[in-house]
Amino acid sequence: MFRRRPPLPPFPPGGLLVGGAARDWLRGAPPKDYDWAVPDPAAAARAMADALGGSAFPLDEERGYWRVHLPGEAHHDFVPLPADVNDDLLRRDFTVNALALNENRKILDPAGGQADLKARRLRMVSAANLRADPLRAWRAARLELTLGFRLEVETERVVRQVAADLSDGTLRMPAPERIRDELQALLAHPDAAHGLKRMEDLGLLALTLPELREGIGLQQGGYHHLDVFAHGLEALHQLIARLPDAALPLRWAALLHDVGKPRSHTVNPSTGRTHFHGHDKLGAALTTQMLTRLKLPGEDIKRIARLVETHMVGLPAGEKEARRFVHRRRNLLPDLLWIMLADREAARGPSSSEAGRHAYAAAMGRVLEALEEQPAPPRPLLTGADVMALLDISPGPRVGEIMRALGEAVALGEVLDGAEARAFVVKLGKNLSPIR
Incomplete structure (x- = not known):
């Protein structure tokens, strides 16, 4: 049973609401974005912007594509009205997206999308349409998850065939930016872990994140009850369950x-124990490689890789160690704690115990208390110029080393004022080996 249909904005003269926007309205869900087919996109966009207080600008002037941003609302895209609307709809990916609505709420449905909406079924308009744009295979996995629908049997078969044909080069891979957008839309869903598992089932994960699949079947033992691949999915699930609004970089991490782990996997021949020495640093390098390939923003990649690299750091045993932990990793907090908690909660192997979980939670609590006490770095008591003057040294790595040591001493409460800071620097300078 669909919900009551939400109100719609005024229709542009002669315009149609098309595609996903029409689909969502028919389902009783407010459209996330509005797609309009209109006789004059530029005029319709400017009129809506003027009437509703938004801004209109061209997306592609040559093809006549325009967009309107309204304050606090979804954006509205305007494209030229096709000469044959039904023919245009029949070139779309899925029947539930091959819908249009006019201002009188009359529905254009040449592919039978309304019946599929009621049946919660995701059915292709045609196999040729899916093959014409193979990105639609990824969209199938994403829409199945986000709409809560199920792929129709023949559509699923074609999606699997598209994946196979992409794998052997019969079809050309879509642009990585387009795959990234579909993947991130899936990753933003509350049940993203299930969506990724479904991508693996459909043959799409091997085309997207092949490094992640290397953990399939690789057992870990000890604290872990799942193989490496399933553990990553479970950690994502645990994160989202505890932090539903987790940002995409945190979900990636x-x-x-x-x-x-798969590429750092070794077995001790004497004990038979499994080891993954250095998997944190190797994982950071692989993360950078994978996300660069998908064209994520550079700053996001750096942060995600840093979280991966740091997730094995030991938690502090006391208050002073907690302050040091915060000082050294402040720019990663509290995200790092969320990753560590998700990792821990995704591990329920024979070595796991309630006592261990309690101790882990207590250590995290100490870090959070230290972060609350000192949410920002303390004000520097000396400058680099002060350090160079005190020690009679030139600019270089030593100055930075001393400044970092002084900053940590201030953060830990070991140095309280300018006089103590100068004494600390002089003493440290005497103990440092000379630069040769």
């Missing part, structure tokens, strides 16, 4: 935190 939870998913990829152990991606370095």
